[in-house]
Amino acid sequence: SAVISQKPSRDICQRGTSLTIQCQVDSQVTMMFWYRQQPGQSLTLIATANQGSEATYESGFVIDKFPISRPNLTFSTLTVSNMSPEDSSIYLCSFLQGSGYGYTFGSGTRLTVV
Amino acid sequence: LAKTTQPISMDSYEGQEVNITCSHNNIATNDYITWYQQFPSQGPRFIIQGYKTKVTNEVASLFIPADRKSSTLSLPRVSLSDTAVYYCLVGDPYTDKLIFGTGTRLQVFP
Numbered sequence: 001s002a003v004i005s006q007k008p009s010r011d012i013c014q015r016g017t018s019l020t021i022q023c024q025v026d027s028q029v030t031m032m033f034w035y036r037q038q039p040g041q042s043l044t045l046i047a048t049a050n051q052g053s054e055a056t057y058e059s060g061f062v063i064d065k066f067p068i069s070r071p072n073l074t075f076s077t078l079t080v081s082n083m084s085p086e087d088s089s090i091y092l093c094s095f096l097q098g099s100g101y102g103y104t105f106g107s108g109t110r111l112t113v114v
Numbered sequence: 115l116a117k118t119t120q121p122i123s124m125d126s127y128e129g130q131e132v133n134i135t136c137s138h139n140n141i142a143t144n145d146y147i148t149w150y151q152q153f154p155s156q157g158p159r160f161i162i163q164g165y166k167t168k169v170t171n172e173v174a175s176l177f178i179p180a181d182r183k184s185s186t187l188s189l190p191r192v193s194l195s196d197t198a199v200y201y202c203l204v205g206d207p208y209t210d211k212l213i214f215g216t217g218t219r220l221q222v223f224p
Binding site: 041043044058097101103104108 | 217
């Protein structure tokens with residue numbers, strides 16, 4: 001099965017700055033997904049990233065705050081822009097492994113904004 | 115949106131069977147119900163997936179009644195390493211989005 005790697009695993013950032021999170025899959029996948037998981041909470045979908053088109057954002061998430069790139073079928077980035085302490089969370093990428101195998105998730109990026 | 119309910123936490127002892135239920139009163143008719151396990155500082159890991167009735171793999175069983183208003187993950191003979199948070203994932207019939215359950219924190223004691 002395909003493997004996904006995500007980096008950085010954690011970061012502490014100053015408010016007002018931006019952080020770009022990268023996800024790399026070792027095979028081509030059509031869609032990649034970005035999630036946010038606040039401490040002790042479940043996962044919330046931020047957006048779906050297709051190669052060659054703009055990402056589709058869920059309610060409550062906007063492109064200016066969370067720009068996403070998908071330059072090819074194995075890679076995607078999520079940027080958390082103009083960060084505030086409320087953005088402190090875990091951010092995860094994922095893709096659909098295939099029918100019967102569910103979604104595979106990256107190990108997550110734990111972001112702390114100070 | 116589809117609404118899911120899971121027990122917040124459960125305790126068990128090594129060697130016991132653990133059953134975790136996710137109630138989802140209104141989910142997409144064509145989507146699978148999937149369960150994930152998450153350890154601290156890791157992304158969720160796929161456990162099992164089913165559409166209806168019973169599915170079993172090498173680590174768990176999944177029971178889904180005919181009305182699909184709930185699903186139960188069954189972990190046979192848990193060990194300390196099964197201590198984790200368990201999530202169900204279901205489809206919302208109105209938006210076609212997948213929604214994670216609220217999660218159940220399982221603590222296994224020796």
